[in-house]
Amino acid sequence: MEPLRQDGPRPETQVLAGRYRLVSLLGRGGMGAVWRAHDENLDREVAVKELRLPEHLDDAGRQTWIARLDREARAAARLRHPGIVTVHDRVTGADGRPWIIMELVRGRSLDDLLKAEGPLPPGRVAQIGLRVLDALRTAHRAGITHRDIKPANVLLEDDRVVLTDFGIAAVEGDATLTATGAVLGTPAYMSPEQVRGEEASAASDLWSLGATLYTAVEGRPPFGGAGTGAIFVAIATEDPAPPVRAGLLEPVLRALLHCAPSQRPTADDLHARLTALVQDPPGAQPTVVQPPEPSPRPARLRGRKAVRWALAAVAAVLALGLAAVAAAFIEDQWREARKDQENARFEANKRLAKRMTSVPGKVARIDRSNEGGKAYVESELCDDATFSRNDCDVDGMVTAVVNWLRAQPNVKSVNFDGPKSMCEENPGCEFTVTTEGSPKLGQVQIYSQYLSEPDRSIVLGFQVG
Structure with a gap:
């Protein structure tokens, strides 16, 4: 569902709770869209997160998705840290959907930076990792597990590094909202225990932080595949490819990406190791001669073609205005993703049983x-x-x-x-x-x-x- 219906009010004319006037769309994600807005009471710019609901949802499914956004508001509002986006308010729109009012971070995401500039130097990646870790330690002390650490959720504003999007955060004492079987998280950054369907923990966040830092320094995630299922199987059964650009950051990444949560460094140990790299950076790093990029494997080529064909199909369907068909297509993709995830879990559990x-x-x-x-x-x-x-x-x-x-x-x-x-x-x-x-x-x-x-x-x- 689009954030604003074409027959509804235009963004510049929609005002939430009598004070937050929408200005422009900043971005969209799996669960919502984020808008730039103007708080007319306090005369300041804010960011507003809108919950997007798939049109095929029944009342129970609608309430589940709304509860997720409410949980994000509660989780983030409990946290006070310069590295965590501040939540100002939670309001309800005319159609009953909740919106979260947050501070506007004037910067771009780590994901956007990597797309624009490519891999970053190990020293800079260590600095970013240290800032994110400081924010995570605050969340973990409050009993909150983020569960979706990835480059797109790390915002960079001058010298400030900000962690955002607690939309699927696990709040201690709060009921879990995964009964529908939806894949909560981003496949390439989900820890092995999350892939197996186990409960996420602080160690899971540290694994995802390691995958994020690996991506920042290498220019690609530590695990890949032609589809969600292939990625899940790789995470559950394989070791990441050794990094070639990480330099002295390599042992930290290897420790964070250990498949066993108990074998990963604690937050305090990781803080000490990253601090040492940031405060006492190594001298000039030896030039790393990159080997030629290998030819893509056929399976990967097929996966990319499949994605392009799928995107083209969705664009064609939307252009024809067949909303019902589009909704069915999206629902099928969710069903296939859930099926891939369950298949990967079974194969991993079967191997455990055989051992x-x-x-x-x-x-x-x-x-x-x-x-x-x-x-x-x-x-x-x-x-x-x-x-x-x-x-x-x-x-x-x-x-x-x-x-x-x-x-x-x-x-x-x-x-x-x-x-x-x-x-x-x-x-x-x-x-x-x-x-x-x-x-x-x-x-x-x-x-x-x-x-x-x-x-x-x-x-x-x-x-x-």
Whole structure:
């Protein structure tokens, strides 16, 4: 949906809350548009963020999107830092949509700067990273995880570096708003745990900061692919390509982009390392001779052609005024993105399941769970022949499963919910498992697996992801 309908008021005539007169459009993003406006009460320029709602949304979906913008206002309003955009007000438009009134940052984004000037020197990137980190530390101390650090959300105003767009920020104690399955975040800057569908944390923001700084110094993101799914798989399963322009910043980037959150530097450690680079910059850096750019791989060529064809198709549809078709096309793209994300999560979780050692019994299958991209593992503990002789040792099976679970480094507690008499039945007996970190284990059960009547076996089943 366009920010202003063509049959509605022109920007210069629309006034919000009786005081904020829209002047010009500054930019658009996935969830909204940002306008330059004039506060007629205080005679000052401000930035106004408008929530854009897809036209196909039902009432519940509309309320979810509105709640996201409200959450941005609450999150940013709690923060006071020169590196975080100040929120002045939250108002409601004539159609019920909320708008956020913010300070106007007179500068351009890091993304715009990179497009105009190309890769930046390591020293300048370290300075930008240090400023963003200072803002992030303030947010994290307030219990707020940004979840969408990227070059487009880093604004540069003279010597000031400003972090903006808390539209999908996770506020401690606030209900999550991801139940619709939408991909929240920008694929190339989402941490491995976000790609796997796990909860974002302060360590996730630091990974995204590392990806942002990598892009700033190298001129490209650390992970790429022909589509969202390919990017997700690369992030979840591969190491980033070694940077060639980063100089002394390279060890910092490598540490930030570690796949395991616990192995990344803390905010305090990162602050010390970036401060050392900024305060004591190295001497003249050796000239790096860049090898010729390799020819694009066919898959990447196909991906770029697909994007161009998709953009051309959207432009043609809009030119014909077929709004319903355009809405359906956009909805299909969202559905495909969600499908790609779930496929990537499943492949990552399947690999984690295959790497698990000493699983009791004999692993018979690893299938996709009915919960998103999680993997479900089934391991045979007692075969049908033994079962038919009533020789299955239920006590031994329960003990073996409990001991195996407790031996997993990410498992914090295990409780057998019983009763043991149900382990030879279906749906079986259950275990309550508390995990910390990856992989997460859930739905742990011992139950009877019906193969072909009257043959039966006893299996261990559990979910990974």
